Amino acid sequence: MFEGGQETGPGGSETFFKSVTRLEEIQPGGTAPNYWIFVPADPIGDAADLESFPLVIFAPSYALNNPDYYEAWIDHLVKRGSVVLFADFQQGANFDDAAYQISLQNDVRSGLETLEREDIPIDLTRVA
Numbered sequence: 001m002f003e004g005g006q007e008t009g010p011g012g013s014e015t016f017f018k019s020v021t022r023l024e025e026i027q028p029g030g031t032a033p034n035y036w037i038f039v040p041a042d043p044i045g046d047a048a049d050l051e052s053f054p055l056v057i058f059a060p061s062y063a064l065n066n067p068d069y070y071e072a073w074i075d076h077l078v079k080r081g082s083v084v085l086f087a088d089f090q091q092g093a094n095f096d097d098a099a100y101q102i103s104l105q106n107d108v109r110s111g112l113e114t115l116e117r118e119d120i121p122i123d124l125t126r127v128a
Contacts (some may be wrong), residue, residue: 014080016040017040017041017043017080019041020039020077020079023038027035035111037085037111038067040081052121054119054122055083055127055128056082056084057127059087070086083114085115088123
């Protein structure tokens with residue numbers, strides 16, 4: 001066991017991928033990404049045999065909508081074998097809860113289309 005926690009299991013330090021690939025999607029006419037996708041890269045051992053990845057939809061805290069704030073957490077999730085879709089649903093929503101919900105839904109739909117277009121296999125029965 002390493003200092004501060006366990007090596008394997010939920011929350012453990014064990015990884016199945018060496019690195020993370022980051023994709024950004026900026027809508028036409030936009031100036032900042034609507035969402036980012038983080039994908040496992042450089043598999044270790046049997047991880048190369050995975051046919052699909054679970055998907056984590058990451059909806060950040062209010063005003064902390066840059067994935068760099070969450071880099072260690074995102075890297076942990078992705079290096080353990082999940083794809084992370086980080087949605088900037090607050091962009092242009094003007095403090096309106098209904099607009100936030102619509103924006104989040106649109107970002108997730110667009111992100112799923114990007115995953116399909118980029119041929120990144122997602123297991124839609126394993127979404128968090």
